[in-house]
Amino acid sequence: MLVWHDVERLEPAQFAAYEEGVLRRAMAGETVLGFVRLARCALIGAFEDPGRALRLSYVGDRFPIVRRQTGGGSLSLDPDTLIAVLALPAGRHASAEPATLMSALCAPLLAAVRGLGVDAVFMAPNDIVTAGRKVASAFLTRSRGVILFEAAVPLALDVEELLKTLRLPLEKLSEKGILAARQRFAPLRTFVPHLAAAALGARIAVAMAEALALPARQESPPAPDPGKTVVDGRKSSPDIAAFLKTPGGVLYLDAWLDAKSVVREARLTGAVACLDPALFSRLEASLVSRHVTQLEPALAEALGDARPDTIGVETADIVYLGHLCAARFLVGRELGLGPATQISTFSPDRNESMDAILASIDAVLLPYCAKPTWCKWRHRDGCPECGRCAVGDAYTLARGRQLAVTTITNFEHLRAVLADLGKSGKRAFLGVCCTDFFLKRDYAFVEAGIPAVFLDIAGDTCYTLRQEEEAYAGRFEAQAYMDARLLERVLDWRDRLTTGQSAAPEASGPSSGLLPSAS
Ligand code: SF4
Ligand code: SF4
Structure with missing residues (x-):
């Protein structure tokens, strides 16, 4: 028997107790499916760091952060999102492969959505999408002999709130940026304007019972537990x-x-x-x-x-x-x-050591955003080394070592430069960019397949200012900070490796003199 209920409204702080209640019933052998709508909150995944997942400066005291038992990404929620919580004895699924289990449990959710006339499909690892736009996301855990499957299905979505809440590298909060982000989501009322959450829940319950080959019975919702589980984002x-x-x-x-x-x-x-x-x-x-x-x-x-x-x-x-x-x-x-939290290595096959990559560096890529906004070379490759910024210092350091040096002026330029590096047989490069750029656009580096050492930039980046679309097009108008002293130390290390010196006299002493000593 699949027993299901609809808790129309739940306070976010009560969610953990509710989830645990459903799970305990499954531990006792029941298969329970519940639907809830939470008041405005951020619902983070079981393993998420709120400081990385959310813009805590925005969340502040505006709404609570609650954690679910299932892993996966964080959600910006309001009562227009239907949350389905299914708990069932693991039984024959106790050792099922996670990806298989996820797609099997998403199938009835997909059937319910398709039953509304929406041409949706399952997209691994955990989404239901239509024409590339996200309709729903699902999450899964397996513990204490029970499978807990949760899905979030927005009926309507406040994309601006979502962008302010989640700390994803997303478009800036301009009208254009919000429009672009809207294209990534397909809340169901886009297709069925008057869709009621309760009606959708009933459809999902029927499809789920059919998929699990169980008869369905609706029950009264359980009385909410006055739990107060709210996550503290500070660490x-x-x-x-x-x-x-x-x-x-x-x-x-x-x-x-x-x-x-x-x-x-x-x-x-x-x-x-x-x-x-x-x-x-x-x-x-x-x-x-x-x-x-x-x-x-x-x-x-x-x-x-x-x-x-x-x-x-x-x-x-x-x-x-x-x-x-x-x-x-x-x-x-x-x-x-x-x-060295500002330094990362990128080894496409994960088999090159830091030393091996460093010793192979024969090119340096610098971001235009570290050039001053007033410099006429900001949006151009090259630099006459006028001595007025760290990028000029980087050019001097690279040219002094006969390394090819390029200012990357936009994303397409980056791809072209990476392709040229590959064609010309460059073995590795030293790249300067912000971590958010690397996380979002890592595929460009993966495609190029060239080992690299990356130096992070600090200060205002187009992610903190939410101007990444401008940045990719080469129109970011703030200056990021590049640590040329650190770049010099990395290149000095490369020199020691290429000349076979094992000692590192500069490592804890003064730098070579071109730049002030790093403190
Ligand atoms: S050193 Fe180069 S990039 Fe920096 S201000 Fe001078 S010309 Fe511009
Ligand atoms: S994404 Fe923006 S801040 Fe980051 S490296 Fe590129 S231009 Fe600079």
């Missing part, structure tokens, strides 16, 4: 952190270290789907008391041979994240800095 900054984009989402590893660089606390987060709710906390615990340079083997040991219960995230991804975190620490040590 101190980690001593070292790294990120990795995987097909299942971006995964982050943060670590807090003691004076001997031994991990005191570790945190794995991301908008990723992991059906084992305890996996990340087990992995975090396995890192405590390990030296930061041992993160990679520690994760490999903790994961063992068993495939993680994740969608789009493999064991090798998680282990490699440990490698990246340790590499940042070692780079910082080599350069005489604290952990």
